[in-house]
Amino acid sequence: MSSEDANPAATPTPGVDTQGDGRWMSLHNHFVSNSKDKEPDVLFVGDSLVQLLYQFEVWQDLFSPLHALNFGVGGDATQHVLWRLSNGELGHISPKVVVLWVGTNNHGHTAEQICGGIMAIVQLIKDKLPKAYTLVLGVLPRGKMPNPLRERNAQVNKLVQEAVSSLPHASLLNVDPGFVHSDGSISHQDLYDYLHLTPQGYQAVCQPLHAHLKGLLEKQAEN
Amino acid sequence: MSGDEINPAAVAQAVEDVQGDDRWMSQIWRELFSPLHALNFGIGGDTTCNVLWRLQNGELDNIRPKVRFNWASTGPEREKSTAQGNSFVPVMHFIQIRTPNQYLIGPLQVTVVWVGTNNHEHSAEQVAGGILAIAQLLTSRLPKTKVVVLGLLARGDGPNPLREKNAAVNGFLRSWLPRLGQAQFLDVGAGFVHSDGTISTRDMFDFLHLTAAGYRAIAKPLSDLLLQILDETPEEKRASLV
Numbered sequence: 001m002s003s004e005d006a007n008p009a010a011t012p013t014p015g016v017d018t019q020g021d022g023r024w025m026s027l028h029n030h031f032v033s034n035s036k037d038k039e040p041d042v043l044f045v046g047d048s049l050v051q052l053l054y055q056f057e058v059w060q061d062l063f064s065p066l067h068a069l070n071f072g073v074g075g076d077a078t079q080h081v082l083w084r085l086s087n088g089e090l091g092h093i094s095p096k097v098v099v100l101w102v103g104t105n106n107h108g109h110t111a112e113q114i115c116g117g118i119m120a121i122v123q124l125i126k127d128k129l130p131k132a133y134t135l136v137l138g139v140l141p142r143g144k145m146p147n148p149l150r151e152r153n154a155q156v157n158k159l160v161q162e163a164v165s166s167l168p169h170a171s172l173l174n175v176d177p178g179f180v181h182s183d184g185s186i187s188h189q190d191l192y193d194y195l196h197l198t199p200q201g202y203q204a205v206c207q208p209l210h211a212h213l214k215g216l217l218e219k220q221a222e223n
Numbered sequence: 224m225s226g227d228e229i230n231p232a233a234v235a236q237a238v239e240d241v242q243g244d245d246r247w248m249s250q251i252w253r254e255l256f257s258p259l260h261a262l263n264f265g266i267g268g269d270t271t272c273n274v275l276w277r278l279q280n281g282e283l284d285n286i287r288p289k290v291r292f293n294w295a296s297t298g299p300e301r302e303k304s305t306a307q308g309n310s311f312v313p314v315m316h317f318i319q320i321r322t323p324n325q326y327l328i329g330p331l332q333v334t335v336v337w338v339g340t341n342n343h344e345h346s347a348e349q350v351a352g353g354i355l356a357i358a359q360l361l362t363s364r365l366p367k368t369k370v371v372v373l374g375l376l377a378r379g380d381g382p383n384p385l386r387e388k389n390a391a392v393n394g395f396l397r398s399w400l401p402r403l404g405q406a407q408f409l410d411v412g413a414g415f416v417h418s419d420g421t422i423s424t425r426d427m428f429d430f431l432h433l434t435a436a437g438y439r440a441i442a443k444p445l446s447d448l449l450l451q452i453l454d455e456t457p458e459e460k461r462a463s464l465v
Binding site for chain 1: 266267343378379380381383384385386388424428429430431434435
């Protein structure tokens with residue numbers, strides 16, 4: 001029996017419409033059909049931190065020029081991203097790099113389970129896009145002051161780092177520029193609700209990410 | 224609203240260039256609402272109950288800006304788990320940077336209320352009642368302050384029960400609010416639903432939250448109304464307001 005059966009974070013699961021307007025599936029369908037005439041070099045996939053990135057100037061400045069597509073869905077946990085990528089979102093595109101940023105919404109899961117979910121996505125991408133490189137972004141700290149979710153997220157990053165260290169087609173990039181201050185607090189100027197990034201927060205995250213991405217794309221071009 | 228039906232030659236260049244452009248989001252607040260000395264107390268996911276609680280527990284106590292926005296931005300339900308509460312309020316961060324101290328310049332003249340789309344457990348009539356209760360609280364605590372209630376927007380990719388519910392809420396508000404005297408209803412949702420019943424992700428990136436283009440579309444009629452209200456209050460009267 002594979003461990004995925006026992007790990008809810010690694011079991012493809014569609015989003016459930018609890019509100020009444022079916023937006024999760026609408027977004028998924030929109031991504032699938034939207035990708036049909038695009039040829040992105042980079043695909044960003046994940047949760048709200050990916051989704052909102054598209055709404056800010058930094059996307060146009062840094063990632064549009066790299067021919068990037070954005071398949072972020074707010075609220076998504078690893079099992080939702082796994083479902084989306086298994087059900088059409090990778091069907092019409094062959095990006096050279098997939099940027100994966102997910103894990104903070106896996107409520108009720110252990111750090112081990114979340115790592116398992118992230119690694120299941122990495123494996124799926126390898127299966128569907130054998131030539132693509134997956135760049136996993138570290139899960140950010142959250143909450144105004146120290147709390148269990150910060151510890152969980154840090155542990156996820158540690159486990160993922162270990163898991164990808166032996167893989168030639170994936171790596172983990174820590175994009176936290178130091179959001180947690182010496183007194184343990186996070187500033188609303190970086191994370192306006194202590195979870196989501198302000199433009200300033202995005203700038204701090206995206207500058208190094210962009211540089212790293214460009215390096216990866218250049219390496220991919222050489223292969 | 225996404226620009227398809229508009230003559231491109233009659234549209235200022237900046238309108239074309241809003242998709243994903245943070246400058247427009249900040250520019251909307253900076254250009255239209257900042258000069259009105261506005262504060263924003265929006266929290267993603269809030270229901271009418273949450274907003275009521277916040278207003279009853281300190282948010283009205285210490286500040287007297289000219290215009291305050293009380294809007295509960297849309298977001299996933301909170302009762303699913305206390306650890307959730309992801310909110311999609313790109314516009315919010317611009318407001319949190321300001322401190323109340325900067326705005327001890329004059330009495331509160333207008334409060335803008337925008338809430339109700341997250342009240343998933345409540346009927347349309349209940350939701351309208353909750354919004355009315357907020358308006359009543361504001362007019363009783365701040366008798367000289369006008370209240371502008373924004374209509375709930377349509378949501379979802381195509382027709383669905385929540386659109387009907389939000390429209391019903393707006394219907395109740397249209398008839399109830401004028402009875403409060405100091406409160407009025409403003410519908411800013413015209414144009415978001417296309418003739419085929421769809422909403423474009425260029426206006427609402429997840430069929431719920433507004434893009435920069437979407438915000439600009441609603442900000443104009445709102446700022447026009449606010450300017451009109453602020454103009455209606457003569458200088459001498461403003462000086463005597465507490």
